[in-house]
Amino acid sequence: MxxxxxxxxxxxxxxxxxxxxxxxxxxxxxxxxxxxxxxxxxxxxxxxxxxxxxxxxxxxxxxxxxxxxxxxxxxxxxxxxxxxxxxxxxxxxxxxxxxxxxxxxxxxxxxxxxxxxxxxxxxxxxxxxxxxxxxxxxxxxxxxxxxxxxxxxxxxxxxxxxxxxxxxxxxxxxxxxxxxxxxxxxxxxxxxxxxEHGRTGAPRLLAGIGAMAGGVLLLRLAATRPAEQADKAGQAALLASLVLLVAVALTGPFAVRLLAAALGAPVRTLAPGAGWLADANLRGYARRLSSAVVPVALLVGLSGTMLTMTSTAEHAANSAATSVTSATDVWLRQAELVLLACFAAVSTLNTLIAVTAERRREFALLRLVGATRPQLMRMLTVEAVLTTAEGVLLGAAVAGAASTAFSTAVTGSPVPHVPVGACVFIVAGAALLTVPGILATGLRAVHGRAAEVVGGGRD
Structure with a gap:
């Protein structure tokens, strides 16, 4: 062996x-x-x-x-x-x-x-x-x-x-x-x-519920910290976002199936051919879709949490002469954001390339029944957009929950100060990682002789 x-x-x-x-x-x-x-x-x-x-x-x-x-x-x-x-x-x-x-x-x-x-x-x-x-x-x-x-x-x-x-x-x-x-x-x-199994196993679902409960407890811990313990509140909120993202990973097939159902109808209307096939693929292979969505949610959730917490702390310090934040605090948070974003970006690219590359036989079967390469690429484009949208929505939900808890501790208000420009940049970065990554891998996966790929002559 x-x-x-x-x-x-x-x-x-x-x-x-x-x-x-x-x-x-x-x-x-x-x-x-x-x-x-x-x-x-x-x-x-x-x-x-x-x-x-x-x-x-x-x-x-x-x-x-x-x-x-x-x-x-x-x-x-x-x-x-x-x-x-x-x-x-x-x-x-x-x-x-x-x-x-x-x-x-x-x-x-x-x-x-x-x-x-x-x-x-x-x-x-x-x-x-x-x-x-x-x-x-x-x-x-x-x-x-x-x-x-x-x-x-x-x-x-x-x-x-x-x-x-x-x-x-x-x-x-x-x-x-x-x-x-x-x-x-x-x-x-x-x-x-x-x-692919159509159901999420009971142990995995229970583990996901447990992780969700743990994340909620950490959010409560972050929200109840006094303003002078902003660093501890930030660490608890950031850890809560990670635990909640683990919960998303564990319950992913169930969550993304609901999101796919909600986003599928407008997609089928806007792109009747490629949209219908992309929607069917995403609904039928929820586990595979979850594998692609979770890294995008990780990237958006962690980056959004860090940026929003930093912006909230800076806003609180400027509006009230307190020592909630300092130049060194901002530098440390920025350094941590860069490191976490690098990890999330690597995870996103690794996963998307692997998920798309393993569909070579699926693409070959579609070509054998009459689908052309341009049609397959249009289908992949729609799937990539939906994958990005679902990952952004899940990540934004996690970042919103963590940032709300941190804002409650630091400012006393559950409404954080959201840096809109930076958040748009995060979403654009997620899209630039996801869509080109899927399409570049898909372009390579749809080439080759379909009969040989299906027969196992080429992988």
Missing amino acids: TLIALAQLRRRPTAFTGLAVALFLAIATMTLFGSLFAADVSTPASAREAAAGPGLMVIAGAFGEIAVLVAFFVVVNALGFALRQQHRELALLRTIAATPRQTRRLVRVQVCTTTLLAAAPGWIAGVALARRFLAEVQRLGMAAPGVRVPVTPVPMLVALVALAAVLAVGLAATAVAARRISRIAPTAALTASST
Whole structure:
């Protein structure tokens, strides 16, 4: 199984490119904040006390907890699609007598190999980012000039901890993702690789409801913080937005089916041909649609929450002479926004490319029954617009809830100060990632001889 796993990596490198990028970002992020912790610990107490502000460890902790959680979210998402793209091959292995244990071992080898390949570049990037971040923090006066990222074996220890954590998360996600294909009957495995369940399982739905309840509790915690604890209210609101996005991911097929039903009617009216087919595809494959919508919601939800909270805090400070915000607070929030937006953008592109590329056989079947390539591209255009719209709506709902809680804590009013221009920019960015990503991948997927693709001669 080890040789087969390595052969799969060589044969289908594009299937693991997204996973490798996600792992690289996760290792770099953990190394970044681990190096900052190491820098603070190795600094004499007198030097730490000489700096203004909350301290490097507090900054790294508050900054890093959300970033690391988002990094792991992106890794799990990318891993699921790396496995999904080779679902057919795993099913074929089951039909030729591969045992469930062998199938799971194959997947584990692939994950471990990809993680090890991403480890060294991720560590180098993490250390470089830590030094850059520390220089900016020192420039703002929040860290003493003498603080340095240590050149002792501590960074290597941090890298090993980061690698171990990423591997643990990856292997845990692998066990869950490979469970279904490895436990069903071999003859049913091949059929399952080309079909989609119409219902959301009860355990997943219950987990989604639990995550939703947790997000609501965090929102309440954020809203009840006093104005002088704006930072804590912001962290609680941002964590609530992430938990709510996890709830959206778990209950996604149900949620997007409702949105598809609401948006489908006007689309069928505006584009009778391509709109009807796109609407049928989105309704019939709600799980696939959910997989594409959730990363867009992640991008819009996290970015919208950060921008609106920052704008609300600045507006509160300007309208009342308080110390709710400062230049350093704004810089930290902007830096966190950039990092989270990078994670969300990577997740969006990885998912959209994987979801569209795996539909090659579906497109080939449509061509065999008479559909032309231009017709398929028009259908994909409508699907891309609907996917963007649903992701933006879900992300905006999450950002609105988190921002309302933060505004209640900081200003006493549930109405946050929304930066309209920045929010338009976020929506435009989501559209620029989603629509061209789907169409570029779809353009490649509709090429080739349809009969060969359907027959498995070409993948």
